[in-house]
Every structure is written in C-alpha cells, then in structure tokens.
Amino acid sequence: xxxxxxxxRRAPVVPVLRLTGVIGSGGALRRGLSLAGLAxxxxxxxxxxxxxxxxxxxSSPGGAPVQAALIAARIRELAEEKKKPVFAFVEDVAASxxxxxxxxxxxxxxxxxxxxxxxxxxxxxxxxxxxxERFGVERRVHxxxxxxxxxxPFAPERDEDVAKLESVQADIHEAFxxxxxxxxxxxxxxxxxxxxxxxxxxxxRAVELGLADRVGHIRPVLREKFGPDVRLRVATPARSWLxxxxxxxxxxxxxxxxxxxxxxxxxxGAAWVDAVLAAVEERAWWQRFGL
Numbered sequence: 001x002x003x004x005x006x007x008x009r010r011a012p013v014v015p016v017l018r019l020t021g022v023i024g025s026g027g028a029l030r031r032g033l034s035l036a037g038l039a040x041x042x043x044x045x046x047x048x049x050x051x052x053x054x055x056x057x058x059s060s061p062g063g064a065p066v067q068a069a070l071i072a073a074r075i076r077e078l079a080e081e082k083k084k085p086v087f088a089f090v091e092d093v094a095a096s097x098x099x100x101x102x103x104x105x106x107x108x109x110x111x112x113x114x115x116x117x118x119x120x121x122x123x124x125x126x127x128x129x130x131x132x133e134r135f136g137v138e139r140r141v142h143x144x145x146x147x148x149x150x151x152x153p154f155a156p157e158r159d160e161d162v163a164k165l166e167s168v169q170a171d172i173h174e175a176f177x178x179x180x181x182x183x184x185x186x187x188x189x190x191x192x193x194x195x196x197x198x199x200x201x202x203x204x205r206a207v208e209l210g211l212a213d214r215v216g217h218i219r220p221v222l223r224e225k226f227g228p229d230v231r232l233r234v235a236t237p238a239r240s241w242l243x244x245x246x247x248x249x250x251x252x253x254x255x256x257x258x259x260x261x262x263x264x265x266x267x268x269g270a271a272w273v274d275a276v277l278a279a280v281e282e283r284a285w286w287q288r289f290g291l
C-alpha cells in the first residue's frame with residue numbers, strides 16, 4: 001500500500017527541449033538546429049504522457065527561416081495534439097529565428113539581460129569583382145536563364161537583382177510578422193514600426209514591449225507552476241564533437257586537425273576546411289549580439 005501511495009505522490013516531470021545554436025541544416029561536421037536533427041528529441045519531449053508541460057530552453061541567434069518555421073510548427077502540432085502547454089525560457093539570446101522558436105511557446109520567460117527580438121530578415125555577402133580585376137582574373141560564367149547568376153559576388157551588383165532579393169526578403173519578413181502577431185496576440189505593447197524593423201532588446205525591455213511575458217528562470221518558474229518537487233528531464237539532440245567549445249558555455253576547445261590526432265573514420269581535406277569555415281560563420285552569428 002505504501003508503494004501505491006508513493007507512486008501517487010511522485011513528483012511531476014517536465015521534459016526540457018534545449019534549442020541552442022544557429023538554425024540551419026548541418027552535416028557530418030556542421031552543427032545546426034534543424035527539424036531533421038531535432039525531430040527525435042521533440043517527439044521524446046512530448047511522449048512523457050503525464051508531464052504537465054514541455055519547456056524550451058532557447059539560446060539561438062537565428063539562422064535559416066524555413067528550419068525555424070518547421071521546428072516551431074512541429075512543436076505546436078504536438079502541443080495541440082497532446083494538449084500540453086509549452087513554456088520557453090530564453091537564456092543568452094532568442095533573436096531572429098531564435099525568437100521564431102520562442103513564439104512556439106504559450107509563455108516566454110527571459111533573463112533581464114537576455115537578447116530578444118531582431119524580427120527582420122538579413123542577407124549579407126561580399127562584392128569581389130574589383131578584387132579579381134586588380135589581379136587580372138577573368139570571371140567566366142555560362143548560364144541557361146538570364147537571371148541564373150544573379151547576385152554573383154564576382155560581378156558588379158545590378159539594381160534588378162537587388163530588387164528581387166528585397167522582394168524575397170519582404171515575403172519572409174511578412175511570414176515572420178504574421179507568426180508574431182498570431183502567437184503574441186493581445187500581448188504586444190508597442191507599434192509594429194518599433195517591433196518589426198529588426199531591432200533587438202534586453203529581456204527586461206522585451207517584457208515591457210510584450211515580446212516576452214515575464215522575467216524568470218526555468219527551475220523557479222516550473223517550481224512555482226508545478227510544485228517544489230518538480231523534476232526536469234532534458235531531451236537533447238546529439239552534438240558534433242567538432243563544434244564543442246565553439247559556442248558560449250562550453251570548454252572552447254577545438255580538436256587538433258592533424259591526421260595523427262584526428263579520430264579515425266572522419267573526412268579530411270576540403271571537409272575540414274568547410275567545417276572550420278562553418279565554425280567561423282557560426283561565431284559571427286553570436287558576435288552580432290555581443291556573445
């Protein structure tokens with residue numbers, strides 16, 4: 001009888017889905033948040049039948065809008081199917097696509113110093129045509145389709161190409177704004193010219209603007225909601241060993257890439273160069289927000 005009473009008094013378990021990193025499809029040596037990489041963890045988080053809720057621990061500077069939309073949509077699909085509330089807890093940053101992920105939650109909690117917002121779309125690159133001219137390099141591009149090579153970094157920028165890019169960006173921006181309007185309906189406390197122009201704020205200011213609900217951390221908030229004995233169960237996708245140490249909060253160590261030190265079975269040459277460039281690109285995403 002005592003065993004039955006003990007089981008009845010068992011502390012509630014809240015699954016925690018950690019969404020940390022740049023959003024985008026990765027590869028064998030690239031880290032990235034994508035639906036393909038997170039599908040199993042999302043399923044496991046919502047599979048805990050008696051869990052009173054699912055928590056999202058978010059620290060992402062953004063990335064690919066489609067992957068952000070796919071991940072958020074899957075979370076909402078399962079939340080509605082399982083009839084479980086979802087609570088998002090922003091750690092370092094939930095900006096751009098990272099904020100898109102936060103909007104999958106019913107309530108958004110932040111630290112006062114979290115970075116939140118950046119509701120916009122950005123595309124960046126380099127114009128290298130003068131560089132190759134200086135060194136006497138001739139660029140040869142052959143296409144079937146007059147616009148196939150638009151925005152070629154080795155060719156002068158054309159107004160019609162920029163207009164096309166801006167049109168695509170505007171469509172993505174509208175989808176982002178529509179999501180925020182829907183998920184934060186009745187809670188936004190600033191005009192759209194303020195909220196939707198790509199600016200970002202501290203967590204405390206985000207609460208004032210209605211982009212977040214409260215300042216609060218995951219354990220105190222969940223204890224407040226579900227009792228002092230609530231337990232957290234983390235559902236974390238596997239991480240690439242190469243990317244350990246590249247992100248905030250890790251040991252900042254990168255493996256020696258010499259053949260002698262590299263673990264067996266891993267590719268070399270161009271794949272290693274690609275992985276290093278991916279790491280540099282990822283650091284650039286974080287550094288936009290001072291992280």
